[in-house]
Amino acid sequence: MSSALQDRTVVIFGGTSGIGLAAAQQAKAAGAKVVVVGFNANGAERIAAENGFNGWRAADVTHAESIVAALADIPHVDHLVLLAGTFVAGKVLEAEVEYLQRAFDERIWAAVHTIRALGDRLAQDGSVTFISGALADRPTAQGTAVLAAASAAMEAFARGLALELAPRRVNTLSPGTIDTPLLARTLGAHRDAYVAALTEKLPTRRLGTAEEAGAAVIFLMSNGFMNGETLHIDGGSRVI
Numbered sequence: 001m002s003s004a005l006q007d008r009t010v011v012i013f014g015g016t017s018g019i020g021l022a023a024a025q026q027a028k029a030a031g032a033k034v035v036v037v038g039f040n041a042n043g044a045e046r047i048a049a050e051n052g053f054n055g056w057r058a059a060d061v062t063h064a065e066s067i068v069a070a071l072a073d074i075p076h077v078d079h080l081v082l083l084a085g086t087f088v089a090g091k092v093l094e095a096e097v098e099y100l101q102r103a104f105d106e107r108i109w110a111a112v113h114t115i116r117a118l119g120d121r122l123a124q125d126g127s128v129t130f131i132s133g134a135l136a137d138r139p140t141a142q143g144t145a146v147l148a149a150a151s152a153a154m155e156a157f158a159r160g161l162a163l164e165l166a167p168r169r170v171n172t173l174s175p176g177t178i179d180t181p182l183l184a185r186t187l188g189a190h191r192d193a194y195v196a197a198l199t200e201k202l203p204t205r206r207l208g209t210a211e212e213a214g215a216a217v218i219f220l221m222s223n224g225f226m227n228g229e230t231l232h233i234d235g236g237s238r239v240i
Contacts, residue, residue: 004222006031008126009054009076013037013061013114014083016047018180019131019173022214023081025051030218032079037070039084061085061110062102068117077118078126079221082111083173085131087186088150091143103150108157115161127169128161129220130154134176134234155230162228169227171220176234179207203236 010027014020015036028034033054038044041058048056059070061084071077088103090096111130115122122128132151139148155172162170177183177198187194199206216233220226232238 003030004224005079005218007033008078009033009035009074010079010081010221011035011037011071011074011077012081012083013059013110014085014131015053015081016040016044016056018083018182019175019178019210019213019217020081020083021047021051022210023083023217024053024214026211026214026218027079027221028053030222035074037084061114062105064109064113064117067110067113071114071117071121074121076121076123078123079129080114080118080122080126081129081217081221082114083129083131083217084110087182088147089143089186090146092145095143100146103147104153107150107154111154111157111161115165122165122168124167125224127171127221128158128165129217130158130170130172132172132174132230134174134237136174137238158230159228169224171226171228172230173213173216173220174230174232174234175208175213175216176202176232176237177207178210178213180210183207201237201240203240206235208233208235 010032012020012024015024016038024034024036035055037057037059044056044058057070060066085106132154135148136151158170158172
């Protein structure tokens with residue numbers, strides 16, 4: 001199915017690390033022309049050079065003008081992948097509202113601004129892939145209510161957008177706990193204990209890899225009849 005990406009232009013926001021980088025590498029291997037977008041210009045340029053991608057851009061997805069500038073000189077996009085976002089955790093009664101708002105700014109509003117910036121440059125037979133997460137189904141008591149809401153909103157937004165953008169396809173990837181740099185940064189010194197406790201419960205007895213989640217992104221781009229759906233890749237966490 002990956003041959004469907006041959007010579008297609010794939011733009012991946014969040015494509016400089018973790019799931020996004022793995023998806024970018026696999027898309028390139030499938031023959032796609034890959035442009036990665038990261039927050040840091042130096043980092044994005046280095047990653048693109050190391051992997052032989054066709055281009056790179058830098059953008060702060062919380063600012064519409066930054067997104068517009070990053071996409072301005074790309075004449076045509078076949079597949080758009082939006083994976084950028086940080087882990088926003090804070091209790092509603094305690095955290096600064098401006099900080100909590102970032103969960104929606106990095107996801108819903110970044111998606112809105114990106115789709116609007118591309119306009120008719122997004123191929124009619126192309127696709128859009130968003131990211132949500134396990135919190136959409138299972139919020140925790142550790143200050144994830146707003147992030148859970150933003151994740152669930154991404155899935156609803158994708159379903160509605162699939163109707164608005166038809167015949168373009170729109171889907172959402174919902175990963176469980178994937179072993180990425182973001183996980184390490186989020187958990188810090190608590191990472192090993194968290195991983196040990198989780199892997200004891202998961203049916204797979206291990207975390208997912210960025211490569212496995214990246215392969216799911218490739219599937220969503222390549223399967224022409226997958227539309228308006230959320231693809232869960234979580235090692236069975238939803239059944240425990």
